[in-house]
Structure formats: C-alpha cells, structure tokens
Amino acid sequence: MGLSKVEKRIRIKKRVRKNIHGTADKPRLSVFRSNKEIYAQLINDDKSETIVSASSRVKGFPKGNKIEQAKEVGSILAKKAVELGVDTVVFDRNGYVYHGRVKSLAEGARENGLKF
Numbered sequence: 001m002g003l004s005k006v007e008k009r010i011r012i013k014k015r016v017r018k019n020i021h022g023t024a025d026k027p028r029l030s031v032f033r034s035n036k037e038i039y040a041q042l043i044n045d046d047k048s049e050t051i052v053s054a055s056s057r058v059k060g061f062p063k064g065n066k067i068e069q070a071k072e073v074g075s076i077l078a079k080k081a082v083e084l085g086v087d088t089v090v091f092d093r094n095g096y097v098y099h100g101r102v103k104s105l106a107e108g109a110r111e112n113g114l115k116f
Helices: 004-018 066-083 102-111
Strands: 029-034 038-044 051-057 089-094
Touching: 004 051, 029 102, 038 102, 051 066, 066 102
Parallel strands: 029 089
Antiparallel strands: 029 038, 038 051
16 A cells, blocks of 8 residues: 555655755745645744744634635735745745645735745
8 A cells, every 4th residue: 555645745845844944034934734724934944943923723814715815824924024024935835735725825925025
C-alpha cells in the first residue's frame, strides 16, 4: 500500500522546508488549512517566533465560501504585516497544492501589499 494523503503532504513539506527559511527582513508566510478553517502566519525562523498571524476562526469573521474566507485571511494578514513594516515574504504552502484556498489566500495577501 502507498502513503496516505497526509503522509505525502508531510514529505513534500519537509522537502520544501529544506530550502525555505524566514528571516526578520523576509519572513516565511506559512499556510495551514483544516477542513473548516484556514490559518496563516509570518514566521521569523532565525528567532523561531511568529511575527503576525491571521485565521478564519476569529469572532465576527465574514461569512462566505471557504475560498472567499481564505482571500480575506490573506488580506488581513497582509494589512497587519504592512503596518509592522514587512512587505516581502517567502511563501510556504506547507505541502499543499497551490490551488483553491491556498491560491486564494496568496492572492489576497498580494493585493494588499505583500510581495512574493
């Protein structure tokens, strides 16, 4: 039997993470998606700290389908990051295919000032 879907994603994640590294100047934009929610955070890997985070779990988050929610999370994260003076990031799709919600989050972040 082959690997499960989650095991394949973790393998891809490890392979990509070898080459992606976030710094204070250019943090890593990490995406996690569950079945219901989507989360994103900017991470400084040098200090192992989260600079900014956003998710669709906050109270009063706008309703809509999951792709629209992902775009909103991306735009919220980008606005918070630009306020802190971060404008360039390294995108870490965390082993997920760049499609659907992950792509929508990235587009929302780009539209609101993040470059990657």
